[in-house]
Amino acid sequence: xxxKTFGETVCGINxxxxxxxxxxxxxxxxxxxxxxxxTAVKESRERVRASLKNSGLMxxxxxxxxxxxxxxxxxxxxxxxxxxxxGILTAAGSLLQEEAExxxxxxxxxxxxxxxxxxxxxxxxxxxxxxxxxEIYIPQGNAAExxxxxxxxxxxxxxxxxxxxxxxxxxxLTPLPKIQFGTGTAGCGDVDFAEVRGQQVVKRALExxxxxxxxxxxxxxxxxxxxxxxxxxxxILPPMTEDEILEITKIYSIAGLLNGKKQLVLxxxxxxxxxxxxxxALIGGGSVPKPGEVTLSHxxxxxxxxxxxxxxxxxxxxxxxxxxxxxxxxxxQASLSFPARLILITAQNPCxxxxxxxxxxxxxxxxxxxxxxxxxxxGPLLDRIDIQVTVPRLEYDxxxxxxxxxxxxxxxxxxxxxxxxxxxxxxxSGVHCNAQMNKKQLNKYCKLEPQAEAMLGKxxxxxxxxxxxxxxxxxxxxTIADLEGSAAIKAAHIAEAIQxxxxxxx
Amino acid sequence: MADRRGDFGRRGxxxxxxxxxxxxxSIVERNYRCRRGEIDIIAAKDxxxxxxxxxTRRSLKxxxxxxxxxxxxxxxxxxxxxxxxxxxGGGYNKIAFDVIEIVAxxxxxxxxxxxxxx
Numbered sequence: 172x173x174x175k176t177f178g179e180t181v182c183g184i185n186x187x188x189x190x191x192x193x194x195x196x197x198x199x200x201x202x203x204x205x206x207x208x209x210t211a212v213k214e215s216r217e218r219v220r221a222s223l224k225n226s227g228l229m230x231x232x233x234x235x236x237x238x239x240x241x242x243x244x245x246x247x248x249x250x251x252x253x254x255x256x257x258g259i260l261t262a263a264g265s266l267l268q269e270e271a272e273x274x275x276x277x278x279x280x281x282x283x284x285x286x287x288x289x290x291x292x293x294x295x296x297x298x299x300x301x302x303x304x305x306e307i308y309i310p311q312g313n314a315a316e317x318x319x320x321x322x323x324x325x326x327x328x329x330x331x332x333x334x335x336x337x338x339x340x341x342x343x344l345t346p347l348p349k350i351q352f353g354t355g356t357a358g359c360g361d362v363d364f365a366e367v368r369g370q371q372v373v374k375r376a377l378e379x380x381x382x383x384x385x386x387x388x389x390x391x392x393x394x395x396x397x398x399x400x401x402x403x404x405x406x407i408l409p410p411m412t413e414d415e416i417l418e419i420t421k422i423y424s425i426a427g428l429l430n431g432k433k434q435l436v437l438x439x440x441x442x443x444x445x446x447x448x449x450x451x452a453l454i455g456g457g458s459v460p461k462p463g464e465v466t467l468s469h470x471x472x473x474x475x476x477x478x479x480x481x482x483x484x485x486x487x488x489x490x491x492x493x494x495x496x497x498x499x500x501x502x503x504q505a506s507l508s509f510p511a512r513l514i515l516i517t518a519q520n521p522c523x524x525x526x527x528x529x530x531x532x533x534x535x536x537x538x539x540x541x542x543x544x545x546x547x548x549x550g551p552l553l554d555r556i557d558i559q560v561t562v563p564r565l566e567y568d569x570x571x572x573x574x575x576x577x578x579x580x581x582x583x584x585x586x587x588x589x590x591x592x593x594x595x596x597x598x599x600s601g602v603h604c605n606a607q608m609n610k611k612q613l614n615k616y617c618k619l620e621p622q623a624e625a626m627l628g629k630x631x632x633x634x635x636x637x638x639x640x641x642x643x644x645x646x647x648x649x650t651i652a653d654l655e656g657s658a659a660i661k662a663a664h665i666a667e668a669i670q671x672x673x674x675x676x677x
Numbered sequence: 678m679a680d681r682r683g684d685f686g687r688r689g690x691x692x693x694x695x696x697x698x699x700x701x702x703s704i705v706e707r708n709y710r711c712r713r714g715e716i717d718i719i720a721a722k723d724x725x726x727x728x729x730x731x732x733t734r735r736s737l738k739x740x741x742x743x744x745x746x747x748x749x750x751x752x753x754x755x756x757x758x759x760x761x762x763x764x765x766g767g768g769y770n771k772i773a774f775d776v777i778e779i780v781a782x783x784x785x786x787x788x789x790x791x792x793x794x795x
Contacts, residue, residue: 199776
């Protein structure tokens, strides 16, 4: 007796259909799973056996062979328990083939027959919808992900026996309702830029970074407020669009970071990994590659505090994703691409003791120590950071200043406006903000006024800038012009962009 | 006790023999023993040898009888069968390993013949 059911697994950040074939034949009792299963899938034998028994269903005491197709794709994770169980029931005659037809099953089985939450359900549902499936069955714990996707009936049976009575049309389940989630919300509600005293230059720099998606380096003495400023960046970023929310929720679904409380990522992610992070934790890795920090901060902010403390290797792997917006990880078992379009915010001290350039404290570092400290960050990485600013230690008067700074909401409205201009400009090109422009778009959209051109030319020669730096300065100038609502890039815009790029002495 | 258990198993093997005879097999040997192991029934049909392991149980409480034929038991039967084939002087065109399960519950016995098991 033969039966065929369908399940899904995750490959990179997308779902992948798995055909589960079950054959039951006469012979000594045995249960084999073939088709490149990894350990979690092989162990599903025991889970399926026990959960069928404890659900009061028949587990056939004969020879059972399960084949997972396509045979060359490695299957991992426990989400195939459910289709295997349904396949066995169908092959054993407890269910009819028609009753299991046209449906995708996803879920891990508990020994008592209940269905457990698994990671990566959202991409599976999206895949199922794209490929014309009408019904998908997911664990109740993943219900919030099921509510996001329109155009497919999503059922959440609590247990195997509930699923069987539904399939046998004894007790029908109702498909999940769909929710409208519109746009995302502002990040990190309990902090605000109004709390930051002084630091006008840095605030301006962060506003420009938020408006154009530019990377930022902040250099300053300990306690000057670098971390405080960086943590407030998400509060001025524009809300995510529906597509962005789905995209990032998909990534979090795969990483297994969605739980009961947080089922939908509405805030732009803000990740700040500790400086001991390894290169593969940063860009993703593992024998079957899993997303790393750069992918988890997709559409959001990656904050690297104490930049020189990061290992050289970890920093250098950032170069490629920063340039391309995707990171491709190749391992023996799979080569996968993860999206990684993020704003990189970095902070560091000017020297090991932290007081180089301070007006009151004197730096106690020796020249070679400073040299070594700075050399930890390579030129190619710095070259990719469009905005580099110094964060000075605050004066007492600034600190005690009673006047509130501009609130995040005010800054944010300007950012949203500037992003609106960019969205219209890049419509349909797959580019979202100025920092992502390619060379062609750069030539098309960034016409400099003659004076601006002349000024850039002068500084290019004087400062010995690289071609990439040139392009990046023009992009920042474009953002500054957008914030001002100016169609042309004027000399003042270029001047500010050059200033932001070159003010930190290296 | 030991004798009674032995009796029960022997009655199962008798039943299995009767079953095989009914289905056109001839019984070549019963309880073939060698130092490598034992084979409950060696039967023949259409020029082929069939090595049969008989498992008799009173209930299904500990799984089906067939489940007791573990890999180690299978290996034992294999080597014993090899031993037999070397001794008997050939003449078989194929061999097969079968298991006959008998569940004797409240006076009623159920027999299941699993062919080509291993």
